[in-house]
Amino acid sequence: MSRKVVRTSKFRHVFGQALKADQCYDDIRISQMTWDSNFCSVNPKFVAMIVDASGGGAFMVLPLSKTGRIDMSYPTVCGHTGPVLDIEFCPHNDNIIASGSEDCSVMIWEIPDSGLTTSLTDPVVKLDGHSKRVGILSWHPTAHNVLMSAGCDNVVILWNVARGEAVVRIDSVHTDMIYSACWNRDGSRILTSCKDKTMRVLDPRKGTVLIEKEKPHEGSRPIRAVFVADGKILSTGFSRMSERQVALWDPVSVNNLLDLDVEITLVRCLPHPHGQLTFTSPSQGDSSIRYFEVTDEAPYVHYLSMYSSKESQKGMGYMPKRGLEVNKCEIARFYKLHERKCEPIVMTVPRKSDLFQEDLYPDTVGPEPSAEADEWFQGKDAPPILISLKDGFATTTKAKEFKVHKSLLKTTTASAGSQQDNSGEVQSLRKEVKDLKAALEELTKRVSELESKN
Template identity: 35%
Template sequence: MVSVVRVSKFRHVFGEELQEKFEDLRPSTLSSESTLIKSNGTNIVFPWESGGAGVLAVFAMSEIGRIAPSHPFIKGHAGNILDYEFNPFNDFQLLSCGDDSTLKLWDIPEGGLTSDLTIPRVTLHGHGKKVTLLNFHPSAAFLCASASFDKSIKVWNIENGSPALEISNINDVILSLQWSPIGRSIGYTTRDKYVRVSDPRTGRNVFETLAHDGSKPSKMGWIAEDTIVTCGFSKMNDRQVSVWDLRNHSAPIKLVNVDQGSGVLYPFYDPDTKILFVAGKGDGNIRYYEVVGDNQYMYYIEAFRSNVPCRGVSFIPKRKVNTDSCEIMKAVKLTNNTIDLVSFKVPRRSETFQDDIYPDCVCGEPSMSTTEWLGGADREPKRAPIKQIENSSAHAELHIQATPQMHAQQGHKSVNEYEKELNEARALIKRQQQRIAELEAQLESKTKLE
């Protein structure tokens, strides 16, 4: 019998850890439903151990190497920071959220922080409890979804600082949150083990099913506008990956039992290569599968393996990969004291540009405004040839529109709002006083040595 080898240009993709890394880091030990580390290829962000209110470390990718303990940070939230997202249309804007029930938009200087950043560009109020997850719309400028412990998802128009829409018929804590590929729907998993997809413009659930039987958290992502992927646990605590067709609620179109590991798995899908990457907190491995859509639906390719477990992992945008080395994806992996970079490459002998593995990719420009999306428009993310936009930076401008709600927040606050701002200011002063004491001690020590 003659065996048939499956033909695929991605069958031999391999992952390798790059030598350069960020070192001497102190990541926070705070647990979070997010991936903990995010990068847009220009900057990288993760929570820093501070012993007090939330602190974010934001480094330019050019700062790779040993990080000095005196490096400046973002210190603007009154409580722990639980999630953060770079604006996909501006590499120098970061949105954060946390225990203080607010969302804050930060302007990051080009080249990285030179002093502590304490005053945000915009502060968004609206959730009644801590905000745990964020996700920017893939096509519309300055539109973002947030999930909160108040069991609601809000869709924010950042330009006027107010929630434009809300999904409130949610009966449990939200564990993951992601817009669909063109931003028509929002998918999310909850603690009741279900995965749901909702149309935020109508508030209607368009898909709902029990994702995984196990009690540990499940996460979700998108493969296509009508196809989602979930990662979770079976009743026997097997880690699983399931793929669902939104037109069929009864059973997944693909179910993979991965192993009996304990770390929560996160899915990352690359539509350009049709490769699904699966990484887990506490794991050293990143598995990847090719999605082909035949009767097997997807095939296991390989796994990047490491003995160093990760605290969190995510991937940079495609326009930031190195096409000269046939790199198709790059992951950033947070460990106990480093950030490692993992490069996934297609082995090729030729040194010329391999256009067959690089279709047009998302270019970092919005394809419509928030107003257009709210009016019912749906558009694919803008794409361009990767060689035209390779290593380019996104620079969409935010134009703040004053609204009655914003004026009310600024000039007619409630007693609770004044008390909250006062506590935030006190916490900020306390952190600055601690920092002054640290610097004075360092200066005194250095003076004695000299």
């Protein structure tokens, strides 16, 4: 009598749980735009959500601790003249966020440590280069101040944010709308999927196609693709018979390693930072998150389980691993957008021990960049700088984050003069000079009084 061997996995019993109502963010007018993006970005300090706004586009940025009902008058970031389509926090500075809009522009914003007290209308840098709406943004994973944007003009632009300039413009590769664009682990490659039913791996600095695969999925509906463990490619799409598919690809030969026909309602994949886990985020109107484990041996992709809820989602944010609660064996945290609220969903591996679980938390990507923008554009590739989560994120990275924050402010304000009106900065300097003059007059008067007494 043969006995079935059960595959061992530390992620087998991962389970998802929504946080209680008082830990959600309520009464938020989430954007009703039908554009297909996450509509949410999150890091260890803030959660940002695209919201409805009259007369332009806006998004809200809340400190993670500001849960409960959000007042209708809470300040927003509202400098765009058209609806905001995508937002993403910088991985190297938790106070910096980029936004792309229907007004064809990309804007970079600085959020104060304590959150917004008044609405932001003036960006740190405004990046103009697209001729149609900008729907995809992605910061470089290891190079400081490098941002990728993709628009409905079928163009991918790589920006040096510190200088406010477009360094690489990839405008002759994609013949139709770009559905997805992402970096690999060290940012030496870009992976795109397009309405022309082609998946491409690009050299980002040269703008050339290294590998391409036509019709990775036969169906006519949108294809999404991401890099996962060991540089493999995971794509999602539909068969000719409109059956939903997940496929794993060899990035060198683009041979299909696996076709996994599963009943999923997804538009994108969210790879776990260490590659073992991949989560499928549902499209707008669906409600389930499914998760898979990617291994080195056939059949490569193993379906684990699913988190499901009654309410459909409008968008989804994904917390970087450095922002998770390691003492609770939390391996992922999603921020699910509903019509009027944002609901955190925690994915946990059940463990009885209170000790740090090293197998769940190998060293992970920290906020320190491996290269500056100029170095990267000149050809430098460097792996991400890893940090340990054993003693907690805050104690490990606070000094580094402040350093990165200061350097970004210095370079962006110096280079943004040609991009925006500097009247606010001039007024601030004039006020400082006026205050210094007043202080000097007061000191002079005081010295005179003391001299007269003597």
